[in-house]
Amino acid sequence: MAGHSQFKNIMHRKGKQDAVRAKAFSKLSREITVAAKAGLPDPDANARLRLAIQNARAESMPKDNIERAIKKAVGGDAENYDNVRYEGYGPGGVAVIVEALTDNRNRTASNVRSLFAKYGGNMGETGSVSFMFARVGEVVYPAAKASGDAMLEAAIDAGADDVVSDEQGHTITCAFESIGEVSSALAAKFGEATSVKIVWKPQTMAPVDQEKAESLMKLVDALDEDDDVQVVFSNADIPDEVMAKLGGE
Known part of the structure; x- marks a missing residue:
């Protein structure tokens, strides 16, 4: 029975991973469409589309899916989506920014507000927490791609503002307006990046204990589960040992 139980657990995890993967592909497809x-269907002439395709490839999204998402826009049968940002505070006073693509603002706002309330937070007005973040471009490469010095030199030449290199990889930040030029210059030297994104980078961090971290992770997971939500940012400072415990649960 132990073996049977283990098999069931493995299949449950695989099913959950497949569901997460499918949801991720759905959100990537929406951004591509x-x-x-919003612009031309040619990534060479449309910086936003180019970034969307790069991120889809980084998540191993099949080429057919990418092409289908573009054709949906060209065919004129795509829904009209609005970019919406929601801001608020999570457990422990952590600042949270939620970016969404929605065809129904009322539905999405209601869903996001109820999730904040359910997990011990509260949604605020636009601008209530974003002043604590900087909107920047972020390019990530694996550590094996280059030495820290080589990546730093290339990033400076490309016009980036900062590089953080460790055993996990290289994270290059730049003004979000220049993300296209910086990522293209780095790609010419190192190949395609692991990810190229516009992010909200916290300027001040909010330390949280394990109890608050657990509640916060539940909030973030619930927001991620919403079909309209594209990405969630926070300024939570969670100790490594707490993250390790949460990851093991």
Whole structure:
């Protein structure tokens, strides 16, 4: 029976991973379609579309899925989506920014507000926490791609503002307006990046204990589960040992 139980657990985890992967592909497809519809369907002439495709490839999204998402925009049968940002505070006073693509603002706002309330937070007005973050471009490469010095030199030449290198990889930040130029210059030297994104980078961190971290992670997971939510940012400072415990549960 132990073996049977282990098999069931493995299949449960695989099923959950497949569901997460499918949801991620759905959100990536939506961003590709919206980007293609907002500009030209050619990534060489549409920076937002180029970034969306790069991130889809980084998540191993099949080429057919990418092409189908672009064709949906070109065909004119794509829904009209709005970019919406929600801000608020999570457990422990942690600042949270939620970015969404929605075809129904009322539905999405209601869902996000109820999730904040359910997990011990509260949604605020636009601008209530974003002043604690900087909107920047972020390019990530694996550590094996280059030495820290080589990556720093290339990033400076490309016009980036900062590079953080460790055993996990290289994280390059730049002004979000120049993300296209910086990522293209780095790609010419090192190949395609692991990810190229516009992010909200916290300027001040909010320390949280294990109890608050657990509640915060539940909030973030619930927000991620919402089909309209594209990405969630926070300024939570969670100790490594607490993250390790949460990851093991």
